[in-house]
Amino acid sequence: MNAVKIAWRVTRLNFRSQLEYRTEFLLMVAIGAIWQVSVIVFATVLLTRFTGMGGWDSSDVLLIPATRMLAHGLFVLVLGRMHGIGRFIQEGQIDVYLLRPMPVHRQVQLQYFPTNAIGDLTVATGLMAGALSRSHLDWNAGRVTYLVVCLVGGMLLEAALFTAVASASLRFPTADYWSRWLEELLGTFGSYPLNVLPKAVGGFLTFGIPLAFVAYFPAAVLTGHGHDTGVPYWLAAASPLIGVLAYLASRLLWRWSLNHYTGVNG
Amino acid sequence: MIGSIEVRSLSRSFHTTVRRPGFTGALRSLVNPERAVKHAVSDISFDVAPGELLALLGPNGAGKSTTIKMLTGILTPTSGEARVAGVVPYEDRERNARNIGAVFGQRTQLWWDLPVRESFAILRDIYEVPGAEHAARLKEFDDILELSSFWDTRVRHLSLGQRVRCDLAAALLHDPPVVFLDEPTIGMDVVVKEQVREFLRHQVEQRGRTVLLTTHDMTEVERLAERVVLVNHGRLVLDGTLDEIRRKYGSTWQVRATLADAHTDVVPPPGITLLRQEGPQVVFGPDGPDAPTVHQALKAVIERYEVTGIAIDEADLEDVMRAAYVHAGPGAEGA
Numbered sequence: 001m002n003a004v005k006i007a008w009r010v011t012r013l014n015f016r017s018q019l020e021y022r023t024e025f026l027l028m029v030a031i032g033a034i035w036q037v038s039v040i041v042f043a044t045v046l047l048t049r050f051t052g053m054g055g056w057d058s059s060d061v062l063l064i065p066a067t068r069m070l071a072h073g074l075f076v077l078v079l080g081r082m083h084g085i086g087r088f089i090q091e092g093q094i095d096v097y098l099l100r101p102m103p104v105h106r107q108v109q110l111q112y113f114p115t116n117a118i119g120d121l122t123v124a125t126g127l128m129a130g131a132l133s134r135s136h137l138d139w140n141a142g143r144v145t146y147l148v149v150c151l152v153g154g155m156l157l158e159a160a161l162f163t164a165v166a167s168a169s170l171r172f173p174t175a176d177y178w179s180r181w182l183e184e185l186l187g188t189f190g191s192y193p194l195n196v197l198p199k200a201v202g203g204f205l206t207f208g209i210p211l212a213f214v215a216y217f218p219a220a221v222l223t224g225h226g227h228d229t230g231v232p233y234w235l236a237a238a239s240p241l242i243g244v245l246a247y248l249a250s251r252l253l254w255r256w257s258l259n260h261y262t263g264v265n266g
Numbered sequence: 267m268i269g270s271i272e273v274r275s276l277s278r279s280f281h282t283t284v285r286r287p288g289f290t291g292a293l294r295s296l297v298n299p300e301r302a303v304k305h306a307v308s309d310i311s312f313d314v315a316p317g318e319l320l321a322l323l324g325p326n327g328a329g330k331s332t333t334i335k336m337l338t339g340i341l342t343p344t345s346g347e348a349r350v351a352g353v354v355p356y357e358d359r360e361r362n363a364r365n366i367g368a369v370f371g372q373r374t375q376l377w378w379d380l381p382v383r384e385s386f387a388i389l390r391d392i393y394e395v396p397g398a399e400h401a402a403r404l405k406e407f408d409d410i411l412e413l414s415s416f417w418d419t420r421v422r423h424l425s426l427g428q429r430v431r432c433d434l435a436a437a438l439l440h441d442p443p444v445v446f447l448d449e450p451t452i453g454m455d456v457v458v459k460e461q462v463r464e465f466l467r468h469q470v471e472q473r474g475r476t477v478l479l480t481t482h483d484m485t486e487v488e489r490l491a492e493r494v495v496l497v498n499h500g501r502l503v504l505d506g507t508l509d510e511i512r513r514k515y516g517s518t519w520q521v522r523a524t525l526a527d528a529h530t531d532v533v534p535p536p537g538i539t540l541l542r543q544e545g546p547q548v549v550f551g552p553d554g555p556d557a558p559t560v561h562q563a564l565k566a567v568i569e570r571y572e573v574t575g576i577a578i579d580e581a582d583l584e585d586v587m588r589a590a591y592v593h594a595g596p597g598a599e600g601a
Binding site for chain 1: 360
């Protein structure tokens with residue numbers, strides 16, 4: 001209970017401190033939104049120029065970027081401080097966290113308020129609202145619940161990928177550059193039905209970097225394309241579970257890496 | 267034991283890549299890296315009693331910070347054992363964290379964007395310090411460190427001296443029996459340094475805290491520490507009181523005398539050597555391991571010669587430590 005109280009207190013204070021720098025705050029919100037401009041352009045082109053993609057109706061395709069972006073916004077808000085941790089490691093901030101009687105991972109998440117998440121989530125919510133309003137599906141309680149669970153699973157899967165890179169950064173701080181590549185990759189390929197890509201690329205984005213489990217498989221299951229994804233239906237449907245398992249595995253990796261942390265500057 | 271530090275055969279090694287010279291060497295290292303083991307700390311043992319302030323000294327890269335990092339739970343030793351207030355720091359990091367306070371002069375443990383007082387309040391919640399106790403302790407710290415004039419300022423806007431004073435307070439707000447200070451006064455002006463020293467003296471003498479301090483400031487060592495552990499090249503080379511160190515490495519005094527008769531045949535007393543003579547001006551120094559102290563030498567010179575003027579230059583602690591560092595080269599044996 002005390003942990004929740006502390007987390008809430010720090011988050012509130014961090015948010016308040018960001019609000020006090022008005023221009024900086026607005027710029028951060030704006031960058032969060034503008035960062036998603038490629039997805040917005042993709043959605044606009046999709047809806048205005050094409051009737052579908054890879055055998056999917058365009059309104060069904062729209063559910064993929066909407067799911068990915070909302071999962072991404074939640075990730076940035078809740079667990080996103082793992083992204084870009086290299087600088088903090090090089091500045092010796094991890095040493096400071098290790099001096100406090102509090103899990104290091106939690107302290108990393110509480111180090112500042114991610115104002116850009118407001119922009120991310122605003123755009124993502126708008127896109128999801130648009131996708132749902134154009135959808136021809138029956139959004140019953142079961143489907144809505146599955147969508148919500150998939151959003152959480154997608155958030156955890158993205159968090160797992162960045163936590164894995166952050167774990168490597170504990171040993172090699174420059175590994176943090178990989179997180180930029182990862183973000184670029186998720187942003188570039190996360191909006192498409194992966195069956196339009198060459199098989200090797202699709203395979204890599206399923207079993208190498210498991211991007212397919214963030215939004216493509218969940219959207220496929222929701223829209224009735226779950227049997228045409230190239231993986232067993234049950235695996236596609238279990239995407240949220242994959243997210244949970246990947247996240248738990250990444251936290252174990254983080255803990256192991258922290259136990260082998262060698263510090264900076266001797 | 268509460269407040270004690272016990273270090274037994276503590277070692278920490280790091281694996282590094284040997285850098286080959288030149289561009290070709292760099293390419294060769296990339297293709298076929300040559301690995302080497304760097305022993306940052308080798309087989310160090312010492313104790314710090316409850317309520318004692320110990321200065322851990324040594325040149326840059328000697329292994330001081332690595333030792334402190336192992337004792338604070340940041341690093342796990344390669345071998346050996348350490349207990350801080352009865353806890354093995356690297357095995358039970360969070361429990362150890364409740365027993366210790368730490369200040370690294372170059373880094374802050376305060377929240378960069380928050381006013382200092384908010385950071386103090388968060389730390390109060392993290393360490394679960396009762397409100398009244400927190401307020402009383404904050405007042406005590408404010409009386410010496412004068413924090414209240416800037417504790418509503420965000421950390422990012424504080425000067426170095428203000429920031430480190432706040433860090434000191436933050437490190438002690440939960441009343442830890444053991445405190446680690448890694449170059450806490452680095453970069454501070456003399457006034458603030460003295461304020462910090464007074465605060466530390468108060469914490470040791472009045473509150474009975476155990477303090478392990480690393481510093482390159484010998485004035486700080488003289489003012490605060492009675493006992494010193496000297497490390498060099500990762501090895502402990504000396505563990506003793508300041509007097510013992512002065513006796514071992516500090517015999518670098520000089521006695522300058524003006525003789526009444528410039529033609530006096532100068533034959534120095536035993537244990538003393540003639541360093542220079544220019545007319546009636548003579549300079550004596552210590553000779554050999556059984557050299558007298560500066561005061562004994564002064565007496566001996568006055569008794570032996572007729573002098574019209576005399577002065578002494580005694581090595582300060584910085585000279586003594588310089589001599590100790592030079593003697594304590596690689597492979598030096600513990601004293």
